Amino acid sequence: MKNNGTKIVLTASEIEMSDFKNNPFLAFLGGFPYRFPIWTSRSLYWPMLEDNEDGSARYAPYGLRKVEAGLLEHFSREDVVVCQPHNLKKFVGPNTKIVAISSMDPLGLAYVSQTYSTFLGFGEIPGTLHSFQKLLANKVFKKNPHLKIVVGGAGAWQLGKKAREFLGIDHIVLGEADIEIGEIFESIINGEPVPEVIRIKKNPTVDKLLPIYDPSVHGVVEISRGCGRNCQFCTPTMRKRRNVPISHIIKEIKTNLKYGGDGLITLATEDLFLYKCNSPKFYPNSLAVVDLLEKISKVPGLKAIQPAHISLAPVVADPELVQEAAHILIDYNRFTYNNKPIIAAETGIETGSVRLIKRYMRGKPLPFKPEEWPDIVEQALGILNDNQWTPAGTIIVGLPDENEDDALKNLELLDRIFNSKLFLIPLLFINLQDCILNKEKRAIFENLSETQLEVFLRSWEHNIHIYKKDWLSPQDKSPLENFATKLATKFVFSGGYMFYYGWHNDPIFNMRKELMKEAVGLKPINIIKTNIRRIKSNLR
Numbered sequence: 001m002k003n004n005g006t007k008i009v010l011t012a013s014e015i016e017m018s019d020f021k022n023n024p025f026l027a028f029l030g031g032f033p034y035r036f037p038i039w040t041s042r043s044l045y046w047p048m049l050e051d052n053e054d055g056s057a058r059y060a061p062y063g064l065r066k067v068e069a070g071l072l073e074h075f076s077r078e079d080v081v082v083c084q085p086h087n088l089k090k091f092v093g094p095n096t097k098i099v100a101i102s103s104m105d106p107l108g109l110a111y112v113s114q115t116y117s118t119f120l121g122f123g124e125i126p127g128t129l130h131s132f133q134k135l136l137a138n139k140v141f142k143k144n145p146h147l148k149i150v151v152g153g154a155g156a157w158q159l160g161k162k163a164r165e166f167l168g169i170d171h172i173v174l175g176e177a178d179i180e181i182g183e184i185f186e187s188i189i190n191g192e193p194v195p196e197v198i199r200i201k202k203n204p205t206v207d208k209l210l211p212i213y214d215p216s217v218h219g220v221v222e223i224s225r226g227c228g229r230n231c232q233f234c235t236p237t238m239r240k241r242r243n244v245p246i247s248h249i250i251k252e253i254k255t256n257l258k259y260g261g262d263g264l265i266t267l268a269t270e271d272l273f274l275y276k277c278n279s280p281k282f283y284p285n286s287l288a289v290v291d292l293l294e295k296i297s298k299v300p301g302l303k304a305i306q307p308a309h310i311s312l313a314p315v316v317a318d319p320e321l322v323q324e325a326a327h328i329l330i331d332y333n334r335f336t337y338n339n340k341p342i343i344a345a346e347t348g349i350e351t352g353s354v355r356l357i358k359r360y361m362r363g364k365p366l367p368f369k370p371e372e373w374p375d376i377v378e379q380a381l382g383i384l385n386d387n388q389w390t391p392a393g394t395i396i397v398g399l400p401d402e403n404e405d406d407a408l409k410n411l412e413l414l415d416r417i418f419n420s421k422l423f424l425i426p427l428l429f430i431n432l433q434d435c436i437l438n439k440e441k442r443a444i445f446e447n448l449s450e451t452q453l454e455v456f457l458r459s460w461e462h463n464i465h466i467y468k469k470d471w472l473s474p475q476d477k478s479p480l481e482n483f484a485t486k487l488a489t490k491f492v493f494s495g496g497y498m499f500y501y502g503w504h505n506d507p508i509f510n511m512r513k514e515l516m517k518e519a520v521g522l523k524p525i526n527i528i529k530t531n532i533r534r535i536k537s538n539l540r
């Protein structure tokens, strides 16, 4: 260890430091139960990333890189290091003052982890919680009781007083700490009184944002912050929308590409199509979006561009923008469907109920009216599919006060988009602390009605319908290979069924069982609907 330890050490849990084989969408697996069989094969799903020669991290989560950049305004390079958990022993010692941890989901209370840790069985401890606890159980913390542990990042709100005491966390930082982080850490190191919960109320203007110094996991580069559509279940809506200048974006892309690698860049944004939008009705600024994509695509060494999020209303408002963006992005695809390049991005469908759109998401359909939302969803998916986009769309089950009619409207919408190329991600409603609906009750499977459960099941039925052929019989594989894949899949699912799911007989397990049968073609599709009724009667 150099100098008896580095003054400030930055890290994150093993799961948050992995790139999931450079697949940003696969990173959702982090929210699955940690005992789920995939975790037995870490190298297959979430390998450890390379380190630099001195043991520092070659890649780190973008948020951690932003904190590093803020700290380097106040401290010298030798006082700040970012490392993976397995290398903490190389950097944490008597001279270390702070270990700062970034986390998106430390206690597994986010949407995906809450939904899928309870849905899949195998215990209800999500991988994110397990790996966060494992990080804090690292021996370096026991050996160096003098140091302060500070946790920040999008999930820091999850750490209430009891959790902080239990885990030995001294401070949490809530809000955008880009600029203030240096002064905060200076005060902690000098022993000045600093609150346990540090709330940063001001959002930095874009001219104050500092570029990252070293590459981020998935080549993340922020192009905008905040949203402005004001959906009440959502956290980014609490922040003012700001657009990062192109020169700043390109600087960060070059930093991310400095080691070459896969050349993947992920554009972090709540909505690519709203880059530099200055219309109060949310009409996209197509010139600005196309200019951004053209300039980004010319950065040498860049091989793939992955937009993180898009919203659906701008697609209908400006279909030409979707087409022009596709012309650029299709040459930088990260994913394929039926062996053809596609453009992927996550989007929010959330509900088919106009009543709930009016009540909780009035701004989502702009520039259109809330009444038009189901039509917008259907049309937008058609336009996207026609232009080689295959999005992943979330749908929220159990929004506060969601009634039978709302759930039926969800089913109607799912029927309308049954043939759209779209990966549906049904999620239970979660009352995130940093959102307007934070006082509402979160949804749990046991309290869902038959119709709400059916929304959940129908979404997965959709995925099996759309993706089964692509997953089990890809065109670039020989018939023999495809036969072997199908056989292996049947073997794995049937094994899972016989040795795990088949032994349980509660309503949620029954739902899982039916989906497994559906996935391997052991039962016809419509059997699910019959079973829903059985599940419901079991629930009573």
Ligand code: SF4
Residues within 6 Å of the ligand: 227, 228, 229, 230, 231, 234, 235, 236, 237, 270, 311, 348, 364
């Ligand atoms: S459109 Fe998306 S990012 Fe914007 S407020 Fe709604 S859910 Fe949040």
